[in-house]
Amino acid sequence: MPGAEPARPPGRRETDLLRLATAGSVDDGKSTLIGRLLFDSKTLFIDQLAAVERVSRERGHDFTDLALLTDGLRAEREQGITIDVAYRFFATPKRRFIIADTPGHIQYTRNMVTGASTADVAVLLLDARRGITEQSRRHAFIASLLGVPHILLCVNKMDLVDWSEDAFESIREEFVEFATRLRVRDLSFTPISALHGDNVVMQSTNMPWYDGLPLLRHLERLYVASDRNLVDVRFPIQYVIRPQSHTVIDYRGYAGTVASGVLKPGDPVMVLPSGLETTIESIETADGPVDEAYPPMAVTVQLIDHLDISRGDMLCRPHNVPTVAQEIDAQVCWMDESATMTKGAKYAIKHTTRWARALVRDIAYRIDVNTLHRVEGIDALALNEIGRVQLRTTQPLFVDTYQDNRQTGSFILVDERSNKTVGAGVIGRATVAA
Amino acid sequence: MKSHVLSNLRSLEAESIYIFREVAAEMARPCLLFSGGKDSTVMLAIARKAFAPAKIPFPIMHIDTGLNFPEVLAYRDRWVKELGLQLIVASVPDAMERGVVQEEPNGSRNRIQTPVLLEAVEKHGFDALFGGARRDEEKARAKERVFSFRDEFGQWDPKNQRPELWSLYNSRVHKGQSIRVFPLSNWTELDIWTYIAAESVEIADLYFAAEREVITRDGMLYMVNEFTPKKNGEKSERRHVRYRTIGDANLTAAVDSEADTLEKIVAEIGAVRITERGATRGDDRVSETSMEDRKREGYF
Numbered sequence: 001m002p003g004a005e006p007a008r009p010p011g012r013r014e015t016d017l018l019r020l021a022t023a024g025s026v027d028d029g030k031s032t033l034i035g036r037l038l039f040d041s042k043t044l045f046i047d048q049l050a051a052v053e054r055v056s057r058e059r060g061h062d063f064t065d066l067a068l069l070t071d072g073l074r075a076e077r078e079q080g081i082t083i084d085v086a087y088r089f090f091a092t093p094k095r096r097f098i099i100a101d102t103p104g105h106i107q108y109t110r111n112m113v114t115g116a117s118t119a120d121v122a123v124l125l126l127d128a129r130r131g132i133t134e135q136s137r138r139h140a141f142i143a144s145l146l147g148v149p150h151i152l153l154c155v156n157k158m159d160l161v162d163w164s165e166d167a168f169e170s171i172r173e174e175f176v177e178f179a180t181r182l183r184v185r186d187l188s189f190t191p192i193s194a195l196h197g198d199n200v201v202m203q204s205t206n207m208p209w210y211d212g213l214p215l216l217r218h219l220e221r222l223y224v225a226s227d228r229n230l231v232d233v234r235f236p237i238q239y240v241i242r243p244q245s246h247t248v249i250d251y252r253g254y255a256g257t258v259a260s261g262v263l264k265p266g267d268p269v270m271v272l273p274s275g276l277e278t279t280i281e282s283i284e285t286a287d288g289p290v291d292e293a294y295p296p297m298a299v300t301v302q303l304i305d306h307l308d309i310s311r312g313d314m315l316c317r318p319h320n321v322p323t324v325a326q327e328i329d330a331q332v333c334w335m336d337e338s339a340t341m342t343k344g345a346k347y348a349i350k351h352t353t354r355w356a357r358a359l360v361r362d363i364a365y366r367i368d369v370n371t372l373h374r375v376e377g378i379d380a381l382a383l384n385e386i387g388r389v390q391l392r393t394t395q396p397l398f399v400d401t402y403q404d405n406r407q408t409g410s411f412i413l414v415d416e417r418s419n420k421t422v423g424a425g426v427i428g429r430a431t432v433a434a
Numbered sequence: 435m436k437s438h439v440l441s442n443l444r445s446l447e448a449e450s451i452y453i454f455r456e457v458a459a460e461m462a463r464p465c466l467l468f469s470g471g472k473d474s475t476v477m478l479a480i481a482r483k484a485f486a487p488a489k490i491p492f493p494i495m496h497i498d499t500g501l502n503f504p505e506v507l508a509y510r511d512r513w514v515k516e517l518g519l520q521l522i523v524a525s526v527p528d529a530m531e532r533g534v535v536q537e538e539p540n541g542s543r544n545r546i547q548t549p550v551l552l553e554a555v556e557k558h559g560f561d562a563l564f565g566g567a568r569r570d571e572e573k574a575r576a577k578e579r580v581f582s583f584r585d586e587f588g589q590w591d592p593k594n595q596r597p598e599l600w601s602l603y604n605s606r607v608h609k610g611q612s613i614r615v616f617p618l619s620n621w622t623e624l625d626i627w628t629y630i631a632a633e634s635v636e637i638a639d640l641y642f643a644a645e646r647e648v649i650t651r652d653g654m655l656y657m658v659n660e661f662t663p664k665k666n667g668e669k670s671e672r673r674h675v676r677y678r679t680i681g682d683a684n685l686t687a688a689v690d691s692e693a694d695t696l697e698k699i700v701a702e703i704g705a706v707r708i709t710e711r712g713a714t715r716g717d718d719r720v721s722e723t724s725m726e727d728r729k730r731e732g733y734f
Contacts, residue, residue, distance in 0.1 A: 017442040047708050084595070086576045087569045089622050096442040098620055110597060117599040225439045239455040243488035251487060257452045257601075262438065286483035294438045298451035298484070311459050335597050350602050353459070412602045419606040421596040 018219060021100045021115035023139040024125030029156045033125060033194035034088060034101060037216060040201035041090050084111040094220040109369060109384040110335045113424055116146035120224045125154045128161045132174050134370040141369055144182040145331060147406050149227040151187050154215060158207065159193040165209040181372060190215050228295050233261030234322060234408050235315040236352035241300055253284060253300035254309060259407035263293045270321060271307060272314045272398045278305040312354035314398045322398040322408055328391040329430035336422035340380040349393060351411040356395040364388040402426035443629055447480060450617040452601060453580060454484035457562050457615050460605045464492040464562035470506035471680045472637050473566030473618060476626055479635045482517060493520035497551050499543040500527035501661055501682040509638045524554035541684060548733045552588045561612050570622045574726040580619045586610040590729045623710055627703050631696035643676040643691040654687035678710045
């Protein structure tokens with residue numbers, strides 16, 4: 001039964017978890033690449049493969065079409081559309097991977113923003129014959145806007161350009177030049193053939209000039225530990241635990257997930273919005289107390305003083321506090337097909353564990369995601385458009401810039417009548433400076 | 435210096451705990467669907483962790499098809515007692531008696547559970563239901579949200595899902611609507627087993643290999659019991675088998691296995707090359723889209 005405590009602490013020699021977002025269209029060979037990763041990493045199951053082989057035969061293909069592995073729902077086939085993000089999983093002895101697989105058609109922005117929001121690495125795919133397209137630029141821009149720390153550009157279909165080093169190098173140079181206009185921390189390039197498996201899992205023998213790692217080996221080795229913000233302590237209170245029990249008396253624990261920073265018992269903390277200061281008495285889990293908590297651990301904090309603290313409040317360090325803001329300056333991606341975002345409109349806003357209402361005070365400009373140019377003089381954002389927006393909220397939010405903190409720098413907007421999620425925002429520097 | 439990197443299992447567990455707390459904080463009347471299978475057991479084990487030292491602050495519900503392995507019912511009741519839970523049973527045989535649903539010709543009660551589930555949801559006014567589904571199980575599930583919105587009829591509309599970004603879940607619904615919440619969305623079958631072994635979670639005995647009397651039917655191994663009796667001309671044999679999934683006793687098949695400990699099961703799952711549903715579920719082989727269809731009707 002559940003009472004038994006595990007003998008071992010959370011294991012560190014176990015594998016870790018890497019979240020990746022893939023971007024690229026069917027024409028770029030994205031489905032084939034994912035199929036290849038699953039197939040060559042032996043994640044694919046016999047019955048799944050048998051189903052793909054059967055459908056390949058039925059459709060008259062000469063070879064097993066691995067792209068069929070990611071074939072969608074009947075609802076999609078019937079209407080010739082692709083329903084946003086699919087999540088796929090595979091593992092190697094070194095790592096567990098979650099792929100947020102986003103389709104690559106025109107209505108792409110919403111889906112890629114969604115997939116990129118949680119990604120450690122974005123794998124962008126392009127066709128070696130076509131080189132860098134508007135779509136590749138758009139993918140890279142979104143990945144950088146969403147703060148994806150690592151971008152990996154896969155130049156696919158190298159078999160169709162005779163495995164040419166020159167073709168690869170010219171794409172690489174052009175992309176590096178373009179990326180200087182973006183905020184990209186780590187950018188790397190791999191020439192591949194997803195169809196034939198070159199440089200996906202196995203090193204290609206067709207491109208001896210390439211001395212880098214195959215895609216999967218690169219993903220296995222990618223160093224992501226330093227991507228997490230371990231400096232700024234931010235602990236949004238999610239749920240207050242107060243057992244109504246005869247055996248646990250006077251217990252009051254503040255449950256939540258560490259957004260950033262490292263918390264330790266004995267640390268002085270400030271509570272927002274009250275500004276009161278106290279000290280962490282202990283950090284609990286169901287498996288017993290821990291001597292520190294870091295992201296993304298879900299823990300329960302007990303404080304020395306009994307203060308009035310509830311969901312939506314935040315713990316931080318007294319000398320390192322987030323900005324307490326009601327005027328928010330952000331880049332918003334609009335996701336609603338039925339209505340535009342307009343100046344003067346009001347929405348529900350969710351930021352960490354806090355809900356409030358938000359008024360759109362101004363829409364300064366829209367970004368053309370293909371050229372990165374600003375389009376000024378607009379008063380609405382339509383579906384898949386990204387723009388710079390000023391909001392005023394009914395309650396203060398405890399924010400950092402998205403660049404510093406993906407947890408406290410992000411929010412969603414919800415339509416108050418339909419309850420649909422209609423916008424996603426990343427908070428900019430102007431909020432903090434104001 | 436410490437690495438401050440959480441392992442795969444601890445990351446998944448933390449994500450699931452976060453999801454439980456988010457729902458408990460935001461929804462008026464959540465409920466956890468418990469089948470007695472390994473996934474709902476892991477779900478319950480993590481729900482306990484999310485609210486400790488307090489009790490789990492919502493009831494659990496079992497959709498009783500009347501075709502349960504008896505071992506599973508006993509096991510369910512032990513968990514309920516141990517954790518001090520409130521158990522709600524929604525009974526399919528009872529609904530058949532009341533004329534709410536009718537037995538299907540093939541004897542499968544998979545589909546007719548749905549109206550029974552929806553009736554119970556309405557009766558108890560649940561606005562959030564936790565389910566143990568995982569995205570690695572099936573392609574319809576691969577595209578479903580962690581917080582999956584359902585209309586007044588309990589239907590899933592794959593084309594009209596809410597975007598889900600960061601860990602900012604949108605739980606807002608109007609009266610009569612609800613959300614299905616899948617805290618184990620990002621777990622794989624191997625993660626589930628590795629976790630069960632690492633945490634010594636007690637699971638139903640049927641998951642462990644033992645010598646059992648089985649018959650072979652459509653290439654699948656069924657245990658000989660009141661739900662799958664021997665038919666004329668069928669020959670039974672005693673084989674070492676275990677269950678990879680536990681569903682209705684008349685539809686769930688066993689697999690040949692020597693794995694009689696958790697460690698052996700983890701090793702077996704790590705090496706196995708056929709999906710759990712392909713190996714063991716008569717009901718999922720009906721058509722390629724059967725899960726998608728059932729979810730649209732309100733299935734979890």
